[in-house]
Amino acid sequence: MTGHPDRPSGLRRAPKGWAVTEEKAGTLTQCLGIAKQIDPAPVIKIVTKPRGWRKWFKPRLFSTREQEPTFIVSCGFRAEEPVLAIKSAFGGRPFAVHLQRPRVDGYDLVFISRHDWVPELDGIDHVRQMVGVPHQITPDRLAAHAGSRSQYAGPADRVAAVFLGGSNGAYVYDAACHLTIENAVRDLEAAGWKIVISVSRRSSAETLQAALTLRSGNVTVWDRTGDNPYLDFMAAADAFLIAKDSITMPCEALVTGKPVYTLDLTHVPGERLLKFETYHTDLRETLKLTKAFDGDLAPYVYEPLNETARIGTIVAEALADRQQSGPRGVTVSVKRQI
Template sequence: MTKLKGILLTQGMHGMISQAEGLAKALDIDFTHHTVELNNFWKVIPPKLTPVSQNVYKKINQDDFDVIISCGRKSVIPSIHLKNTANKKVFNIHIQDPKVNLNHFDYIVAPEHDALDGQNVINTKGAIHYLTENEISENKDYLNSFIKKDERKICTLIMGGPTKYYDYSTKNIKNIFTMLDKLLKKHDFQLVVIPSMRTPINTIHYAKEFFGDNHTVIVDVDKKAYLSALAIAENIIITCDSSSMISEAALTGKPIYVANILAKKHDKRFQSFRRLFRELNIIRNLGDEVSIFNYEKLDETNRVAKILKQKINL
């Protein structure tokens, strides 16, 4: 049977790409990824006030597709327009709350902390993503040439970056590093620091300076290093700004500790997400006593894909 063809529409950010590509792979469709670019002042206008028109966004050069998977605010109008103007039946699936009438989409995949409800809404615990257990396992040895060869167990720190809610000031980062340093010394862990696309270069350099040559700081954004660090870690620490990377790490079933930063503005959705993950026994806070705790590995991507396959007869 010929696979369905899909187009993925995102703003090009890691978290969005991870969600859209993860769902496409789990649905087993052939797909191409397209970074959405809005025209002129439409970049700052909410989707609910934006006309469904080609004039809103730069043309996407793909005519033959059966499924649209979109993620993020800027992809909302292009997804609706491409479905409406297609010359055959096309399913459009939006990830996250589109902030428009939900009936513009065949299905919406939204985390529980978005509090979105509707007949075409599939709720998830945290964010779906593109990681698989096999991929993590296959890259386990990648960091062998980077890490220090000794008997210490590995503690992985995965860093996001500044957002409108969280500030990566020297004060905030020093607070995280100081708590982490105490943990490393108490338990004789070796630290592996993994940056993301949002991590400021000065924060990465500060990590190298702070932790010194006795630990490992990966300077470049490297997916294989990220996967390897998840595979070899005894404990995983993730900064509070990235719900997507916390969700990705939950696929491992390993203890996850959240490095908190005092919010600049009310971070209700983030707090709701972390409250759910605490209730599921997936996360604790950096600074809590380190211990081995267990939870059911979270693989929401494949769970959602199974539901969608039944609904659209894939």
Template sequence: MQNATRVTGRMRSGHARPFAGASAWIISDGKAGHEALCRGVAEALGLAAEVKRVSPAGLWRALAPWGPVPPSEKFGTPHTPFAPPWPQIAIAAGRTTTPYIRALKKKAGLKTFTVVLMDPKTGPRTADLVWVPEHDRLRGPNVVVTLTAPHPLSPERLADLRARPSGAITALKSPRMAVLVGGPNDRYRYPKPVIDKLSETVRSLAGLGAGLMITASRRTPPELVATLDEVAREAGALFWKGEGPNPYPEFLANADAFLVTADSINMAGEAAATGRPIYVFEPEGGADKFTAFHAALRAKGVTRIAPDRFGGLDTWSYTPLYAADVIADEVEQRWQRRKSLLAGLT
């Protein structure tokens, strides 16, 4: 296990911060997606959180989330990574972090407010507060449910990036279209007909004169990367293929509209924080939770199904979805009630 640098919080406009100056831990399994969930909530709370990464091995990894913290880690004893003084708040995400947040809740008692992001599989009593997306089934009196997931791309951060775009972005034609491309996973497939279809969809956007900002992921098939690279060069578009600094936050902030592949719930959720139109491209396959998520976004007027070829671009707007603030508000309210209870007992 190793400790990482601290995550610096932000000030929410016009919002008092009950956790100002509070000590905080993020318990992380090292996965970037899980850590982003935690960072989003920590920053919305205005916390400077210490990241504690865990990596149990062998039997202890296999037993997670139901088993204990490996005894060799001596959880709660001096001179170990998890030792007093206990933080006022701890946030965790990921199966292998569950034993640690459960152990912390037991050791620290009411001194630490514990938060688990995503279903811990061990029940809502695992932590003081549990967040799950709408398409998950877990419910309970301490379970917070939102349509999109928390992330660090706050409205304030997007506004700041929008106020100072890079020269490469300002040089693009208007409207600017961010094309966020995922790839095959255990639910979606990208056979050649799908690759050809998506390539033609993107070409049609270029044909409309839109300024394209394209990103690929680690899952994007090489054949699709090559085709998109050709389209980008022909259209004078920006295309990030995983090399150099990631311009993804800048693309989100400065896009007038989006084309997002349906295989990534996170990309659609992050784009939804902008209030800008989102078209969703459906690869082959799917799963119930993805279908439910995308149907809910369409019902809220956030997204529309992408046409095979764009003959024009529609414009629409909606209230931006930013789950981190919703979760942070719930944490703050519950923490204030706990402080009042503790004060009444002294």
């Protein structure tokens, strides 16, 4: 829908979107992914929490002198109260969408990941399930990077993209984990794959160093110098091997329709591990979208996952309905306990 020839005809004017989020790149990209489906240039509002004397100089998040937003997409609990304040300041007119279970009531639409869903939410009309999280990777964006493949492989080669993250309370990148990564990459190299490896902003210096030791004529590792080649690596890949500490990266790779395998890491027992394992089990066993890595990246077929486009369509249709019928009160509480 970006580019907007496909915008629903019921929208009487070009909607103006605001993306309101806390200071995390992951939550911002979720908001922008959805907002850009409707408005190609949404306004970004970052909710900060300065400490000490800096809190006295905190800038205002918004002003009613700004162009009124038609809709707001938010993520992260620090964004929730500010979104309701924005909505109230503009007379309740902005259509508010939240991308996780909120701690407050007042949103018009709420999307909650399947791994966070609880039965008490079943049947609530303005609350919907989503697979994983939305993001900003689209087939069009990847197509623009298709020419990069020749940097890493020849026409007859197979390219495996290996994406690594960092310790997150559910998994830890320890020496055993680094050895697992090394063995996986060496096995793929021995099987004839060309391999491109990218670390994330969460990756430790030790994980980066462990990846750099794998460099060879067949293995390319981004060393964090220059521009991040993440989109180039995605566009070049014939298959993906993604560490299990990320929820976003598998969702991004599943847009391609290429095989997506997940690499197990050292577990940290607890509720956070349970949530991540629930997510991966759902992708692998229930939805049949991913596979667990066991030494091979064999091809398989699935319907590409594009939750960003699906959610964007739902929001656009709700906006069209809002413009025709006016605001409607949300009466069922969905907030979670703090």
